[in-house]
Amino acid sequence: MSSVIYLDHAATSWPKPDSVMEAMKTAMEEAGANPGRGSHRMAVNASRVLYQVRHRLASLFAVRNPNDIVLTPNTTAALNLAIKGYLKPGNHVIATMVEHNSVRRPLEYLKRTAGITVDYIAVNEEGDIDLKEVERSFQPNTALVVCSHSSNLLGSILPVAELGEMAVRHGAVLLVDAAQSAGMLHIDVEEMNIGMLAFPGHKGLLGPQGTGGLYVSSHVELEPQLHGGTGGQSEAPEQPDVRPDRYEAGTPNTIGFAGLQAGVEQVMEWTTEHIYRHEWELTQYMMEGLSAVNGLRMLGPKPGRPKTGIVSFVPNNIDPALLAFRLDREYGIAVRAGLHCTPLGHQASGTEITGAVRASVGIWTSRQDIDTLVDAVTKIME
Template sequence: MKERPLIYLDNAATSWPKPPGVMEAMERAMREAAANPGRGSHEMAVKASRVLFEGRKMLARLFKIANPNDIAFMLNTTHALNQAIQGLLAPGDHVVTTAMEHNSVRRPLEALKRKLGIQVTYVPVGADGILKPNDVRHAITPATKLVAVTHSSNLLGTIAPIGDIGAVTRTAGVPLLVDAAQSAGVLEIDVEGMNIDLLAFPGHKGLMGPQGTGGLYIRPDLELEPLMQGGTGSRSESPEQPSTRPDRYEAGTPNTIGIAGLTEGVRFVIGETVQRVHAQELSLTRELMAGLSEIPGVRLLGPGPEIERTAIVAFTVDGVDPSETAFLLDRQFGIAVRSGFHCTPLGHESAGTTETGAVRASPGYFSQQSDIVSLISAVKEIGETLRA
C-alpha cells in the first residue's frame, strides 16, 4: 500500500519542511565544530565559537540590532520570555500585558504574583483580537516596570501594532517585551525603529531552524538577573556570573549544532526576504479563509480576511468537537493541524471558544495551493458526515 504524502499545516507550532541548507549546516557543524565554544583554544573549539558568532550576526541583521552580543541564545521562546520576565521584575512591580498572550508569558507572570506579589493588568481585546495602543497607555501606572505584548496571536493571527505600542512605552519610560514567536521571520522587526527593549524569538518557526533554538535580544542599557548561572568559559576564576554579554545569559554548553542550522534558516529568510515570505503565506491564508467561510457550520475566529494577519486560521465546525476534526483530518486525509486551546486560554475567552477550543491550520512558506484545497474539501466532508 502506497503511503499517503503528509499535508503539513501546523507551521505555527513548528515550521516544516526546512530549507535544505539547514540540515546540511547541522551535519557540517557536527563533523567540524562539535566542541565547546569559548571553552578551549583548539581548532574545533574556535570553529564552534565562530558558529555562534555567525548566528548572532545573521540575527542582528534580520532584526536591525546594532550589537550582535546583545542577543543571547536560548532554547526557545519560552526560555527567552522567562529570562526576560524573571530577570527584570522585583517585588511590588506592576506589569501590563494582554488577553492574547501565550502561557509562556502568562504563567511566569502568575508565578511571580504568587512569589513576589507583583501586579498584572491584562488589557482586554475583542473577538477579533485587535489590540489598541491607547488601551495599553491607560493601563500603565507609576509602578509599571514592564509591558509584554505578543506580536501576533498564535490563535487568531492578529498582528499587534508594535511600533505604536513602542512609542507609548518609550514615552512612559517602561521597557517593552515583545513575544515574536509567530512573527520572527514572517513580519518586519526593527528593534530600534519599533522601540523594542526585549525581543523573545524561536528558531524553529518562521526562522526555519531546528527545535531547541531561539534567543532573547536585550537592550544595551537594560540589565537582567540571569535565569541560570554556571559555566561560561569566561571569568572562570570568579564565583559571580560574568557581567559581559552574551556570556552573562548563556550558562552551560550551548546547542552549537542547532544554532548552525538556525543560522542557515535565517540566511534563507533574508535571501527570500521577510516581505515575500509574508505575502506568500498571507495569500494562502486568505484563500483558506475564503474556502472555509463557504462551508455551512464553519465559524472562523479572529479578524476578517481584509485585515492583515499571520498565517493562522482557527475555526470550529458546528456540532463537531475540534479534537475530533483534527483527528479525522490526520487519520483520514493525512492533514496535520492542531486542535485544543493552544496555550492561550485568555485568547479563547476573547474569541468565545472557552468551552470548545478550536482547530488551527497554519500554512507555511513551503505550503502549496493544493494543500489549501485539500483541507477545505476535507473539512466540508467531515462536517457533512458527522452532522448527517
C-alpha cells in the same frame, strides 16, 4: 519524504531547507566541540558558529550589537529570562489577552511570589486592542509592557511600534513575543522601541527545534536565571558581567544554531516581505474556502485585514479535537486543535470550553494543500 499535508507551521515549520540540514551535518563533523571551552580547532569552529548566527540575527532584527542577542533553547526560555530577570517586587505589568502561557505563567508566578500586579488588556473578536485602554493602564510603577507580536490563535498583528513609543514615554520597557512573527514580519528593534525581543528558531526562522533567542537592549539589565560555566572568567564566583556570557551558562546547542544560521540566511534571501505576502494570500484563500463550509465559525481578523499565516475555526457539530484527529488519520492533514496554550485568547473568543482547530501555513504551503483541507473538512462536516 512523508506525503503529509503539513498545516501546523505555527507550532514548528516543516520541512526545513536543505541548507539547514547540511549546515547541521557540517557543524557536527567540524564544530562538534564546546565553544569557548578550549583553543583547539574544533572548539574555535564551534565558537565561530555562535558568532556567525548572532551576527545574522542582529542583521535581521536591526540590532546594533550582536552581543545583545542571547541564544536560548526556545522562546519560552527567552521569555522566562526576560520576565523573571527584569521585574522586581511591586512592579506593575501591562500585557494582553492574547498572550501565550509562556508569558502568562511567569507573570502569574511573580504575582504569587513577588507581589507584582498585571493588567491584561482586552481584545475584540478580531484580536485588536484599544490603545487608549493601554494608555489608561499605565501606573507610576509600570515597569514592563508585554506584547505578543501576533496571536498564535487568531493571527492578529498587534501595534508593536505604538506600544513601544508608549512604553518609552512612560519609562517602561517593551517585551515583544515574536514567536509567530520572527521571519515573517519586519522587525526593527530600535525603530519600534523594543527593549527585549523573544523569538524561536524553529518556526519562521526555519531552524531546528531547540533554538531561540532574546534580544536585550543595552539599556536593559537582567538578573541571570541560570548560573554556571560560561567558558570565561572561571575564577569568578559570580556570573560574568559581560554579554552574552552573563546569560548563556552551560553548553549550547551549537549544532542547532548552525542550522538556525542557515535558516536565517534563507529568510533574508527570500525577504520577510515576500514570505508575509505568500502566507497572507494563502490564509485569504483558506478563509474563502472554509467560509463556504456550513457550520464553521472562523476566528480572528476578517478577510482582507493584515494577519499572519494562521486560520482558526470552530465546527458546530463535531469536537475540534476529533475533527483534527480525522483530518490526520483519514486525509493525512496535520493541524492543531485545543487551547493552543493561550486560554485567555480563547476566553476572548468565547471558545474556552470547546477550543478550536488551527491550520497554519508556511513558505512551502500550496493552494492545492488548502483545497485538500477545505474538501476534507467539508466531507467530515457533512
